[in-house]
Amino acid sequence: MQTSTSWRSFRMAAWLGWLIESNWTDPFLFAVYSIVKPLSGAAILVIMYGIISGGNFNTPLFPYIYLGNAFYIYVGAVMTGVSWAVVDDREHYKTLKYMYIAPIYIPVYLLGRGVARFITGSIAVFITIAAGVLFLKVPLHFAEINWPLFLVTLILGVVMLALLGLLLAGITLTVARHEGFIGEATAGALYIFSGAVFPLDVLPAWIRPVGYFMPTTYWLELLRRSLVGNVAQAFPTLANFSNMEILGILLGLSIFFGLVSVWVFRYCDRLARERGLIDHTTNY
């Protein structure tokens, strides 16, 4: 029974999320909207790189930056996609209270709401990488890609990000007025600490341990290694670790953060119910 409730919650939330994300305009404008933003973000980095390197895109640093930035789209999309559902339902549509009294499982419902952003994020990641390969000589060769490692890492990472999103959703439930910033601020901080667009060695030594504690650091490293192995391993940050060791660390940290997320969500959910915050609107 529990399984069917969970599945129904997830399925309907995913469909609802997709409709909310996509039906505000015609498919063409929606496609443009989904593609232009991430491509512009990537183009800023490409131009910065191009100016300084004098247009030499054949160094190992370029694919490091480009692929890190491309896959980082998932962090913003999945993590904030899940947590934003609280803001959307509570403040905007004012339906969160109805969701709570409906026969659904709320954490699964919120995870389902992140699916739409995962889909649009996937399209953006694909197009960003394709543009890099076609126009900027990102050294991606299909025959040389370590597909099993790539797929395992991608799936594990998306699940980890969704659970981090649940953690943020829990915190979002208990705050008002700046709830929209929580996801963005966390994603922005992880962008720096995960070494998404620069090797962690560029960070001051005292702050690097924060990056080593973040699962996204290992996730991005493994994705790069699976796609352009010899290039990604050129950087000293995690050079001493084998792929399997990094995968083990990623799995361990994902389980740790997953458990913390579930605990935090349950705690915040109870707190929000006690304080009457489920239908709390601020008009901010």
Next chain:
Amino acid sequence: MNPRNAKFISQENKMNFAVQSKYSRKDTGWRLFLKTIIARAYPRLIGQQREVSWLVFDVVMPMLAVIAYVLVYRALKAPEEYIGFVVMGGAMTAFWMNILWSMSSQLYWEKEQGNLALYIMAPNSMMAILLGMALGGMLATAMRAVAVTLLGSLMFGVTYEVISYFQLFSVFMLAMVALYGMGMMMASAFLLFGREAWHMANLAQEPIFLASGFYFPIKSLPFWVAAGASIIPLTLGMDAMRQLIFSSGIQFGFMTVRTEILILAVMSVVFVVTAKILLAYVEKIAVREGRITESRR
């Protein structure tokens, strides 16, 4: 009569007198116009500062982008002036975000919350409301921009060498007038949007950061791309300011500072006048089509 009742009646009379004398004088013309501007600027300038956590977020969010882009330049071993460009660009993002979310989208939010109809019903000028929004937003955002500049400069050791304070002041003020004029124009256009308003504002972030050269000199883009992006006043404003506050800034300039000042002055006039015309036109359409009170969630 019971002495307590007499005291109460006396107090009530005094209050009525005070209220009547305060509100009996009807402001009209330019006095009403100015008062409307101040009234609409007040919540932006004073009210917004009361929410301290917003201040923190408004400074932290641009700082995260600044830190990330500075570290990218450090990883690339870029010359130090690029660090200064990023810090300045990061500070200016506060203004663009303010234009998108607190100017362009504002009338849309007001419509969603039911305030827009009240604005139109009240015997004041909608233009004064937009000007108040712009003035309050500009001053409040300036504080956040200064905070980002100070923090960024301290963190990364950025040094400035101002060539001409007068030109710098002129460029900044003209860029602000033109930018907020553009915001007023966009506010009118957003009035016609429904659910797509949020997405449109969201869409106009990264592409503008790219085209306007927030994190690199605009001269690096192809000429016609840079020329096209110059329709955003911050593009020329930042280009001129970079030339005026960094010792090697002139070599990265897209146009001369004088030319950019001239173009910004023209833009200021054109955008503010167009905003007035557009507002009147769009308000008429919105009233005719019954969009003033609609709420399409």
